[in-house]
Amino acid sequence: MSAPGEAADFENPQPAPQSVQESPVKVRKQLPQRGVDEFWQKFTTKFPGKVHSILPADIYAKTKASKNTKGVVNGQIAVKSYDQAAAECKHAVEKIAKECRRVNHKYRDPHFDIEFDLKRNRRDCLDALGEVPDKTYPKSVKRIPDIFENPVFFEEGATASDVRQGFNGDCWFLSALCALCNKKDLVNNVCVARDEEVGVYGFVFHRDGEWIQTIIDDKLYLIASDWWESSDEEKRVFWIVNRGDAEKRYRKVNQTGSKALYFAQCSSENETWLPLLEKAFAKAHGDYSAIDGGFTGEAIEDLTGGVTTELFTTDVLNKHKFWEEIMKVNEEFLFSCAAGTFDKWQGSDLASSYGARENIVRMHAYSIMEAREIKGNRLLKVRNPWGEGEWRGAWSDGSEQWTPEWMELLNHRFGDDGQFWISYEDLLREYSSFDRTRLFGPDWQITQQWTSVDVPWSADYNKTKFSVTLTKRSPVVIVLSQLDDRYYKGLQGQYTFELHFRLDKDGEQDYIVRSHGNYSMSRSVSTDLELDPGTYSVLMKITARRYQDDDTPEDIIRKNVKLRQNKLIQTGLAYDLAHAKGEIRETEAEKQERQKGESKRKAAEKKKQCAMKREDMLKNWQHGKREKAREKRHAKKREEYERKKAEKRRGSRRAEGTVAGDATAVQTDQAIAPEAVNVTTAAPGVETELEKQSAAGAIEDKTGEPTLDPAPLPKPPSEAKADESKPTNGAPLGTIAEESKPTNGTLAEDNSVTPKNEEKDAATSTEDSTAQKSRQFEAALKSIPSVTVNGAPTPISEAPAPSVAAPSSLAPNDDYQYDSDASFESSIDSVLDFPTQVDDPAEEDYPSPMDGADDNTEFENDPWNAVCVVGLRVFFKDGACSIETVRPRQEEESLDLDDASKGASGEVESDGK
Known part of the structure; x- marks a missing residue:
């Protein structure tokens, strides 16, 4: 017998729990291709464009943009831009020195005053927009006469042995300086003017195809704070040791000589050219954090105006030919190298990121100082910009290869100064990448042109191209570059670009050459060859990548407009001046073509309206x-x-x-x-x-x-x-x-x-x-x-x-x-009044997937909008060369104004800008 409870349960069974009904899956009827097409329509903006101006009413940038050459650009001597910038810099330094002597004041740089910036804790000279402040920072600022006992700009000229890196990751820049020191007058060409008594120094750097000037004062950052700003522990030590003159002794130990400098310093205790040159380079880019990390080849370009090609040892086809190129170091080329470029791609221990392979630091820039071939031995002299840390393999200091004869032949002395010799075979095995920078002298000429292009998500050759015309056979170097965003760090936006180009000769089907691809450096790509006279087309292929977590220029403006006004003005001006190059200005030929196209469109619109009116009249007549x-x-x-x-x-x-x-x-x-x-x-x-x-x-x-x-x-x-x-x-x-x-x-x-x-x-x-x-x-x-x-x-x-x-x-x-008259009339009228165009039944059977309430609107709210400012430079020796930007015709671009693939440059051009 069952229990009472069980009988009750049997007689009155509990109702089965109702199953939770899942919401039916929404099945959409749509043509597959239509769904894909509508996705791409949402993904890409219909109004492509780029922020060309950060500051309101920037008259200076607009004035510079108005001076940009329109239409065909002819060549000029490659060093003409340098001569003009150097002359302007010298004139500015002389004018400042004259005014300072008149008022009996030393020069204070109002645009890069590092002393007040540090003491007011603004850090505009240290950190870029959107930069998180570093825990370590300089503690004081003093002028050169207060730091050095017997300051001199050069002791025996600029030498690589002078270079020592400070508390900044600008080894790429210092390595470039080491390379420049081996060629006479290259450093002097950068330091063009100075007045050490007044404390004003003038430098010139190459930026985006032209030379610019930078003027600074003689204030430098120090590691230690001033006596009255130091901690009690530091003061107590000096009071115990030097009771009478503790403050004087503190300044002698902590704030005197090159060793007291926070950033780069010369090995000599009284030489000043390196810290001042580094300061000028930081000011040109906005702050010290902007020059933290980079590529030596790009730094050499900024200091010489040359063209750099990135080479990987695994890509070297003929090692003998490559050695012949290295042998031209300090004459036609400058070389730098780096080890362990891809050592950490599998996530190796970060703690050992500065570990050494045979004491060669990974992810660190070295400069090739010299190449010698003696008695069948191919040897190279390499330098570490740290001023210490040398190769420990064959031909290193103290190795068995060194004999008195070889010491004399190579003029080498042992010592941990960062310089060492290495064989060519070991160089190719230990170093993974090389930067080769070609130098240009007075025998070279240059012509260049800049423009803005819309970059689609799917990379393909752009509709906008450059047309190059040569009058004589000549060796040429073709460089396609984008703006250097290091000068306006923080405002670069969410997109990065990789450049490629192809050279075609008009009238021929096959291309002549393609650009050499770069893995690391993305600022420019180039190729060098000899060309016959004629007209050539440079077709650009630009690949864009978006980082949506990064701030847009508008976001940076909103975050800094109140708290960092001066920094935003400084960086915004650099941004506006750079993008003034890409502002498209309409030529007379383009204006005539645009007016002609507008006339055609107006005539076609008028014709269409007349046809519609005639159709309406015919319909009314038939109805009547x-x-x-x-x-x-x-x-x-x-x-x-x-x-x-x-x-x-x-x-x-x-x-x-x-x-x-x-x-x-x-x-x-x-x-x-x-x-x-x-x-x-x-x-x-x-x-x-x-x-x-x-x-x-x-x-x-x-x-x-x-x-x-x-x-x-x-x-x-x-x-x-x-x-x-x-x-x-x-x-x-x-x-x-x-x-x-x-x-x-x-x-x-x-x-x-x-x-x-x-x-x-x-x-x-x-x-x-x-x-x-x-x-x-x-x-x-x-x-x-x-x-x-x-x-x-x-x-x-x-x-x-x-x-x-x-x-x-x-x-x-x-x-x-x-x-039957009624039925007869209705049948006749239904035929006569039937619309001339009937909707496709497939469009009704397959509704648009974008009509759903749960559709993803991510791309519609923030669509793809990549616009790149690019410039083409052509270096040549013989004859004449001209460049013209060839943009899509108005008829081609105006076929569909809603076409998502329509370029931003076309819209700007149609507006006559």
Whole structure:
């Protein structure tokens, strides 16, 4: 026996838990290709563009942009830009020195005042926009006479042994300086003017295809703080050791000489050229953090105006030929190298990131100082910008390869100064990448042109291209570069670009050469070759990558407009000046072409409007023609119908011979029972009650269907009045309803049009009775909402009122000619009024997927919008060379203004900007 609880549960089973009904998956019917097309339409903006101006009403940047050359740009001597910048820098230094002597003040740089910036904790000279401040930072600032006991700019000229890196990751820049020190006058070409007494120094750097000047004062950052700003622990130590002159001793130990500098310093305690040059380089880029990390080849470009090519040891085809190029170091080329470029791609221990492979630091820049081939040995002299840390393999200091003979041949001395010798085979094995920078002298000429291009997500050759024309056969170096965003760090946006180009000769199908691809350096790509005279096209292929977590220029402006006003103005000005190069200015030829295209578009629009107007006029004319034909058919059929009915009445009267026939017909109508008004379908051969009472005709045709007489169209008022004034002598049999109110059934049509009474002796009483009955019938007809035909109610207003019975002498075919007019007209009008264009049924069957409420609007709210400012430089020796920017024609770009692939440059050009 089961337990009571179990029995109860058995007798009253618990209801099964209802399963949670999952919401049905929304199935969309759509064409697959259409969904993909609409995704890309949302993904890419229809209004591509780039922020070209950060500051409001930047007159200086706009003035510089207005000076940009339009149309064809001809060549000039490569060093002309340098000579102009150096002359301007010298003039500015002289003017500042003269003014400072007049007021008896040392020069204070108002645009890069590192002392007040540090003491007010602004850090505008240390950190870029959006930069997180470093925990370590300099503690004080002093002028050069307060730091060095016997300061000199150069002791024995600029040498690589002078270079020592400070607390900044600018080894790439210092390595470039080491390379420059091996070639005479390269460093002097950068340091163009100075007045050490006043404390003003002028330098020039190469930026985006032209030389710029930078002027600084003589203030430098120090590691230690001032005596009165130092901690009590530091003061206590010096008080104990030097009680009388503790402050003087503190400054002597912590704030005197090159070792006291926070950033780069010379190995000599009194030499100043390196820290001042580093400060000028940092100011040119905005702050010290902007020069933290980079590539030696790019730094050499900034210091010499050369062109750098990135080379990987795994890509060297002919090692002997590569050695021949290295042998030209310090003459035609400058070389630098780096080890372990991809050592950390699998996430190796970061703690050992500065570990050494045979004491060669990974991810660190070295400069090649010298290349020698002696007694079959290929040896290279390499330097570490740290000033310490050397190679420990063959030909390192103290190795067995060194003999007194080799020491004398190579003029080498042992010591941990960062310089060492290494064999060519070990160099290729230990170092993974090389930067080769070609130098240009007065025998080279240059021409360049800049523009802005829209970069689609799918990389392909851009519609905008450069046309290069040479007049003589000459060696050429072609460089495609983008703006150096290091100068406006923080405002570079979310997109990065990789450049490629292809050189074609006009009239030939195959390309001549393609640019050498870079893995690390993305600022420029280049190629060098010899070309015959002719016209060539440079086709650009730009690959963009987006980092959506980075701030946009608008975000940076919002975050810094209140707290870092001066820094935003400084960086924004650098941004505006750089992007002024990419502002497209319309040439006369482009203006004429644009005006011609606008005229064509206006003519086409006018022609289209005229065609639409003609089409509307034709449609109205056809509609009016149909209306007139319809009215004519109505009038003709109504006239024919009335004529036949009048003839039937006259024939009926003649047959009866007297007016009494009319009275008999009226009595017959009155004798019809009210139940007969409800018309039903009778089976063939069965005589209805109405047929028994009607001697003149039947209401049903041969098929058993009721015969319906339509109401005639309304007549003009004049005809109506004329008909009302005519006396009614009689009516055909069965055309007037009986006097009693009907309940159901199909009512007879009112004979609103009566023929002229031809019987002069008709009885007046009969006429009055007929008119009264007609009025009663009309009132009853208005009160009935619907009639029943075969059991289905039919509204009176939607169909012509059928007649209860037709005269026996009026055949159904006679009425059908008029009754079918409505259906005939509707069929004809439906064909004539049908729209000329019908929507594709597939579009209705497959609705747009973008109409759903749960669609992802990520790309629609923030679509792809990549625009790159690029410039082409062509170096050549012989003849003349010119560059022209060839943009898509207006006709090609204006085919579809909503096309997502339309370039930003085309829209700017169409606006005449």
